[in-house]
Amino acid sequence: MATDPTPPSMYLEDMDEVRRVFNRFDTNNDGKISPAELGGVLKALGSESSPDEVARMMGEIDTDNDGNISLQEFAAFCSAEADPYHSAEKELREAFELYDENHDGKISAAELHKTLLRLGEHCSIEDCAGMIKPVDANGDGYVSFEEFKKMMTNNKK
CATH class of the missing domain: 1.10.238.10 (EF-hand)
Structure with a gap:
């Protein structure tokens, strides 16, 4: 093994x-x-x-x-x-859905901002847009599930 x-x-x-x-x-x-x-x-x-x-x-x-x-x-x-019922992928999907409040399959800066406020982080919507930009691979201004996985598993150096 x-x-x-x-x-x-x-x-x-x-x-x-x-x-x-x-x-x-x-x-x-x-x-x-x-x-x-x-x-x-x-x-x-x-x-x-x-x-x-x-x-x-x-x-x-x-x-x-x-x-x-x-x-x-x-x-x-x-x-x-x-x-497999409690896979890490499923857990991450559930977390994504908590951020994606309108359930449109993507996280906006406003949705990220609201969630981070609930987590006790104090930042502006502009800060959240800045957090989204580096992981927004397709440049649409939102975070897809695939982009969310990268954001959650990669720490900034």
């Missing part, structure tokens, strides 16, 4: 990308995702998950049952070998 060329997930091409996504969830940078951090991210993305739902999600991912999600557990959850 050590020579298995399967990437860690359907959309995360390598462990560096898995780590970058993990770090977005690990808001206090302690190297683990707590139930509160998971619940906070879900709430910021518009999901009104109950404490029981967050506990269920934690139970699925926290395989050593220490009450937190480690980077290794997160990588295993994101892997292509994880339950």
Whole structure:
């Protein structure tokens, strides 16, 4: 199995990308995702998950049952070998749909702005348009799902 060329997930091409996504969830940078951090991210993305739902999600991912999600557990959850019903691609699609409020298949600067405000980020619509521009491969001023995947998995240097 050590020579298995399967990437860690359907959309995360390598462990560096898995780590970058993990770090977005690990808001206090302690190297683990707590139930509160998971619940906070879900709430910021518009999901009104109950404490029981967050506990269920934690139970699925926290395989050593220490009450937190480690980077290794997160990588295993994101892997292509994880339950296909809860694939990383599906999770990313659900996140995209939370940004795409009018469900037209693309994220506008206004939609990005509104979501970032819910996440506690303070920026202008012009700032959001500036964030969209580098990932807007077709130049239409919007972020498609494919462009969204790139934006979510690539950190600025």
